[in-house]
Amino acid sequence: MGNDRFDLAIIGSGGAAFAAAIRATGLGKRVVMVERGTVGGTCVNTGCVPSKALLAAADARHVALDAARFPGVRASAEAVDMPALIEGKAALVESMRTEKYVDLAADYGWAMLQGDAEFMGSQDTPLLRITTPGGAVETIEAGHYLVATGSTPWAPPVPGLAETGYLTSTTAMELDEVPETMLILGGGYVALEQAQLFSRLGSRVTMLVRSRLTSQEEPEVSKALAGVFADEGIRVIRRATVDSVNLDEATGGVIATASVAGGKEVFRASRLLVATGRRPVTEGLNLDAVGVKTGTSGEIVVDSRLASSNPRVWAAGDVTGHREFVYVAAAHGALAVENAFTDAVAEVDYRHLPRVTFTSPAVGAVGMTEQDAVAAGIRCDCRVLPLHYVPRALVNRDTRGFIKVVADRDTGRILGLTxxxxDAGELAAAGVYLLQAGMTTAQVAGMWSPYLTMAEGIRIACKAFTTDVSKLSCCA
Structure with a gap:
């Protein structure tokens, strides 16, 4: 395929890349996709699919161990067969990768190349040089290029950390045994999911968090999750900064020294998992050669249309440094193609973007937090509905959590929901539609809602703006 010409050349093969290729193919464009690793990108191979599969398995074990919350029910769970669990996860990943990526590419018929991609040429005439695993070099010219190379786990420059063989969210899902103890650095959604995963599989977990859990969400989220984690034996150390990490020669584990509340504390564990964020993958692409600007974390700088500083080079997904959700990446890919090949001037709009953390109970949010609204100068009114006012939570025998609605005080329009x-993710999805429609709390309070669903809690939370919900009967 040396020196071939395409309408669109895509670097990467994840959610953004496939959405772009599908849309471009639908427009009749000739597409080539270049992947240096495993087809499918982060989500199906090392992110969403495998992590949620393991979380579901851990939840099944936890449900058995927690069955006594229902009077008259007794259950037990044996130790986890970790190799079998990982093997099952791998089989699921392979099945979805084949069906949703490899076979799909063949069905659409775009060209697939295996190898490392590097820009060459100039800003006016960008080209791609592909070096295959066998060492052969091919050159590709395209009308437009899309960089969709994703992101990778990032670790802070802590003295001694690199020598400890620490785990990331990727490597942790390949362990062949459940660690007796685990130390986790971070308090974001990846850290939270991994902490509960390994705790429910049988590890004793300690989290070292710089500020608070889910620091970008409502403070009530942090408080609720801290309570849940305490109930489940997960130790959360807030305002902790790790100063150094060393191998524990006596046990083969790790020793971390951290500054906590003005003093020094030492933490020991069998394994250390670092979940302190991710960084865009742009190294080796030679973006400077074609005039593509990058930011301080290596992200490709794009405008609201996802165009880079080179009008023929676009970027989509995690590599832009934008929100790291696969559905954002997919939307990016399709939008970039529309802007590149049609007269569209579509822009990314995150106002009603849902955010979900798959803990149990889960965290779901959409729109503004109370702090967001105040910062925007909006006079807001909020209600926080504890779950013991939601009948579905009562029959589930689990009232840990809440539903919070943020509204414009002057108009009643709903600005955000957390x-x-x-099933908080489903509540966030429902919130997307409410916000998109510009609905008010009064409108939602007067709408139909099926009894004994968690979504009924949204209606009850909206009724709380004008009613003492403690005085309501069932369905009222």
């Missing part, structure tokens, strides 16, 4: 609850 929930810590079972």
């Amino acid at each position: 929930a810590v609850a079972k």
